[in-house]
Amino acid sequence: xxxxxxxxxxxxxxxxxxxxxxxxxxxxxxxxxxxxxxxxxxxxxxxxxxxxxxxxxxxxxxxxxxxxxxxxxxxxxxxxxxxxxxxxxxxxxxxxxxxxxxxxxxxxxxxxxxxxxxxxxxxxxxxxxxxxxxxxxxxxxxxxxxxxxxxxxxxxxxxxxxxxxxxxxxxxxxxxxxxxxxxxxxxxxxxxxxxxxxxxxxxxxxxxxxxxxxxxxxxxxxxxxxxxxxxxxxxxxxxxxxxxxxxxxxxxxxxxxxxxxxxxxxxxxxxxxxxxxxxxxxxxxxxxxxxxxxxxxxxxxxxxxxxxxxxxxxxxxxxxxxxxxxxxxxxxxxxxxxxxxxxxxxxxxxxxxxxxxxxxxxxxxxxxxxxxxxxxxxxxxxxxxxxxxxxxxxxxxxxxxxxxxxxxxxxxxxxxxxxxxxxxxxxxx
Amino acid sequence: xxxxxxxxxxxxxxxxxxxxxxxxxxxxxxxxxxxxxxxxxxxxxxxxxxxxxxxxxxxxxxxxxxxxxxxxxxxxxxxxxxxxxxxxxxxxxxxxxxxxxxxxxxxxxxxxxxxxxxxxxxxxxxxxxxxxxxxxxxxxxxxxxxxxxxxxxxxxxxxxxxxxxxxxxxxxxxxxxxxxxxxxxxxxxxxxxxxxxxxxxxxxxxxxxxxxxxxxxxxxxxxxxxxxxxxxxxxxxxxxxxxxxxxxxxxxxxxxxxxxxxxxxxxxxxxxxxxxxxxxxxxxxxxxxxxxxxxxxxxxxxxxxxxxxxxxxxxxxxxxxxxxxxxxxxxxxxxxxxxxxxxxxxxxxxxxxxxxxxxxxxxxxxxxxxxxxxxxxxxxxxxxxxxxxxxxxxx
Numbered sequence: 001x002x003x004x005x006x007x008x009x010x011x012x013x014x015x016x017x018x019x020x021x022x023x024x025x026x027x028x029x030x031x032x033x034x035x036x037x038x039x040x041x042x043x044x045x046x047x048x049x050x051x052x053x054x055x056x057x058x059x060x061x062x063x064x065x066x067x068x069x070x071x072x073x074x075x076x077x078x079x080x081x082x083x084x085x086x087x088x089x090x091x092x093x094x095x096x097x098x099x100x101x102x103x104x105x106x107x108x109x110x111x112x113x114x115x116x117x118x119x120x121x122x123x124x125x126x127x128x129x130x131x132x133x134x135x136x137x138x139x140x141x142x143x144x145x146x147x148x149x150x151x152x153x154x155x156x157x158x159x160x161x162x163x164x165x166x167x168x169x170x171x172x173x174x175x176x177x178x179x180x181x182x183x184x185x186x187x188x189x190x191x192x193x194x195x196x197x198x199x200x201x202x203x204x205x206x207x208x209x210x211x212x213x214x215x216x217x218x219x220x221x222x223x224x225x226x227x228x229x230x231x232x233x234x235x236x237x238x239x240x241x242x243x244x245x246x247x248x249x250x251x252x253x254x255x256x257x258x259x260x261x262x263x264x265x266x267x268x269x270x271x272x273x274x275x276x277x278x279x280x281x282x283x284x285x286x287x288x289x290x291x292x293x294x295x296x297x298x299x300x301x302x303x304x305x306x307x308x309x310x311x312x313x314x315x316x317x318x319x320x321x322x323x324x325x326x327x328x329x330x331x332x333x334x335x336x337x338x339x340x341x342x343x344x345x346x347x348x349x350x351x352x353x354x355x356x357x358x359x360x361x362x363x364x365x366x367x368x369x370x371x372x373x374x375x376x377x378x379x380x381x382x383x384x385x386x387x388x389x390x391x392x393x394x395x396x397x398x399x400x401x402x403x404x405x406x407x408x409x410x411x412x413x414x415x416x417x418x419x420x421x422x423x424x425x426x427x428x429x
Numbered sequence: 430x431x432x433x434x435x436x437x438x439x440x441x442x443x444x445x446x447x448x449x450x451x452x453x454x455x456x457x458x459x460x461x462x463x464x465x466x467x468x469x470x471x472x473x474x475x476x477x478x479x480x481x482x483x484x485x486x487x488x489x490x491x492x493x494x495x496x497x498x499x500x501x502x503x504x505x506x507x508x509x510x511x512x513x514x515x516x517x518x519x520x521x522x523x524x525x526x527x528x529x530x531x532x533x534x535x536x537x538x539x540x541x542x543x544x545x546x547x548x549x550x551x552x553x554x555x556x557x558x559x560x561x562x563x564x565x566x567x568x569x570x571x572x573x574x575x576x577x578x579x580x581x582x583x584x585x586x587x588x589x590x591x592x593x594x595x596x597x598x599x600x601x602x603x604x605x606x607x608x609x610x611x612x613x614x615x616x617x618x619x620x621x622x623x624x625x626x627x628x629x630x631x632x633x634x635x636x637x638x639x640x641x642x643x644x645x646x647x648x649x650x651x652x653x654x655x656x657x658x659x660x661x662x663x664x665x666x667x668x669x670x671x672x673x674x675x676x677x678x679x680x681x682x683x684x685x686x687x688x689x690x691x692x693x694x695x696x697x698x699x700x701x702x703x704x705x706x707x708x709x710x711x712x713x714x715x716x717x718x719x720x721x722x723x724x725x726x727x728x729x730x731x732x733x734x735x736x737x738x739x740x741x742x743x744x745x746x747x748x749x750x751x752x753x754x755x756x757x758x759x760x761x762x763x764x765x766x767x768x769x770x771x772x773x774x775x776x777x778x779x780x781x782x783x784x785x786x787x788x789x790x791x792x793x794x795x796x797x798x799x800x801x802x803x804x805x806x807x808x809x810x811x812x813x814x815x816x817x818x819x820x821x822x823x824x
Contacts, residue, residue, distance in 0.1 A: 151765070167760070207434065211434055
């Protein structure tokens with residue numbers, strides 16, 4: 001595997017940080033999650049809970065989440081299983097115990113990378129900041145992943161995905177014209193921030209391979225997002241045309257398609273996207289529809305005309321699409337070469353999407369406490385160094401502390417007696 | 430003083446891509462790679478995308494092109510025969526050809542790697558190189574729909590519980606950008622492995638799979654509870670100046686969250702009934718969440734959006750004022766981190782500010798010194814530097 005031989009001492013929690021190390025794990029890195037039984041990763045104990053076979057757990061709740069303390073086990077939090085594939089191992093060590101800190105330094109000495117997603121200054125308080133890391137491992141690649149990063153006037157600000165999405169313009173860009181933004185229903189920037197965290201790990205490793213030198217790479221949840229808005233920032237700065245203007249954002253309309261958007265299909269709240277980018281796409285769409293007279297009217301004769309009359313065009317097209325099942329229409333349009341796709345939810349992706357199935361997108365894995373779950377794989381396929389959802393060891397996300405003994409034994413050559421003594425001294429908790 | 434070496438210094442990348450994968454090369458260029466964009470004589474399709482400088486179309490005036498091609502060089506070639514020597518001299522070849530077209534043009538993985546075993550070849554296509562949908566047509570909007578992002582994004586239901594508005598995709602081609610980012614990750618991993626004693630290889634990136642990898646907890650919610658996440662409003666406060674603030678209240682992180690919030694609300698004189706000790710109990714708060722929200726709204730009515738955002742943050746709440754993309758350029762925090770980079774466009778007599786490094790790398794700073802290339806600007810230069818013979822159709 002591409003990152004085989006790379007060891008990451010991983011202090012990340014929640015989504016943003018863990019997304020980065022799951023990618024590294026799927027690519028073959030040995031990711032050792034350093035966890036705590038007294039302060040477990042919140043996503044280990046938050047709903048939705050992975051049910052025992054045959055039962056259904058409690059769904060992710062409303063804005064308060066005050067009922068989220070009910071998990072009996074730190075191994076049932078469903079979101080943990082989204083973000084901790086990649087064969088990550090879990091050890092529990094109390095970093096605030098002097099012997100715990102000492103163990104972590106011993107592990108650092110045999111690792112290549114340190115990743116963490118605490119507030120800035122946390123590792124320094126433990127005595128494990130970058131300077132201390134360097135004293136143990138001079139060429140360590142240290143990747144911090146903190147909402148606002150480790151420098152700048154607002155360093156103490158905290159983020160979750162929706163915070164960063166609001167601040168960087170991405171929330172603003174999900175919405176219909178002249179209405180308040182609708183925003184995202186999930187933490188897009190937990191994903192994107194994590195992707196750039198993985199890029200930072202790889203950049204640090206590549207740089208180290210060339211120069212022999214380590215470094216601190218300071219990843220925030222804001223900077224990975226600023227280039228995602230494409231030309232809009234430039235349009236404002238170069239042309240003086242702000243995005244905050246009447247009629248913008250344009251919902252699902254794009255300058256590159258007409259017609260283009262989500263159209264009602266048969267059934268309750270079922271939709272199909274159609275996006276005609278070329279004259280050919282439009283001509284074929286008209287043919288599939290049986291060449292209705294309205295489609296031949298001059299107001300729809302050219303791309304520019306169709307764009308100018310998009311409201312009328314969308315209404316007429318929807319009268320057609322609403323007659324069909326979304327998948328049936330997708331297939332019919334695709335057979336004719338028209339870009340189209342069903343609006344799929346999570347269940348559709350899992351149960352109805354033949355392409356994801358054919359590509360082996362899901363890998364079913366279980367650990368000692370949860371039943372076999374279909375887990376999403378790394379969406380890139382490398383011909384010589386295939387990634388695996390279960391990492392190098394092809395295993396499911398770890399139970400809390402599952403690997404403490406094995407890691408201390410195998411990497412630090414501690415004896416069973418040593419480990420028992422450390423456990424009795426509450427170092428391994 | 431020489432600049433610190435970049436992670437991909439000396440790595441030669443050739444890209445033959447449509448607008449779906451240009452963001453990959455932008456990232457690789459920032460990491461120090463020499464990214465050569467191969468274009469036909471009329472220019473890459475993205476050069477025709479609006480908006481344009483002063484709204485005047487032209488191959489060197491598309492801001493959409495600028496956004497995703499900053500840092501690259503441009504080489505014009507007439508045909509695939511002219512392309513081959515460039516690929517032969519490269520470490521990485523990124524393209525957006527379907528399997529069938531790549532085979533027809535002799536640019537498929539077997540042909541490329543057979544001739545150049547050290548090459549990292551990467552195809553970014555809507556559905557990947559295999560599977561029943563491999564030849565389907567899709568743009569970003571279609572891929573946001575199939576991937577699952579759209580289904581749960583949009584406005585909430587109306588009075589009867591139905592929806593009078595469609596699911597929505599974020600503007601800005603997010604499925605394409607996600608796939609481009611994954612392509613960059615895979616290319617970097619493949620280079621790392623190759624340079625550590627491995628070989629070249631082929632990387633097959635399906636935008637659909639990348640798009641389907643988002644949506645955070647939606648799949649787990651379905652697996653755990655059988656419930657489908659549907660479109661719903663998000664906690665948003667409207668400030669006195671009309672600006673909206675995303676106002677998350679992550680009570681689940683621990684009792685300190687409410688304690689700090691209450692202290693801030695009391696200081697602002699809007700806590701009202703929340704000062705009742707009964708609210709210290711999370712279950713009581715959950716049952717009476719409307720009171721919590723009413724106090725937040727009283728706070729919002731007193732302040733403008735920027736102040737409201739900062740008040741929430743002062744209490745440790747992950748609040749954020751909802752900005753338009755251009756408003757990000759005024760952020761003092763990002764400016765202090767040196768995020769924005771001004772590049773000269775001498776032929777236009779302008780200096781243009783671009784968003785820069787996606788992270789602060791203290792040992793290997795982001796490389797962003799080249800403005801986006803004019804069409805064919807570097808054909809002769811690259812031919813000379815790379816030692817390849819290229820007919821120059823434009824100069």
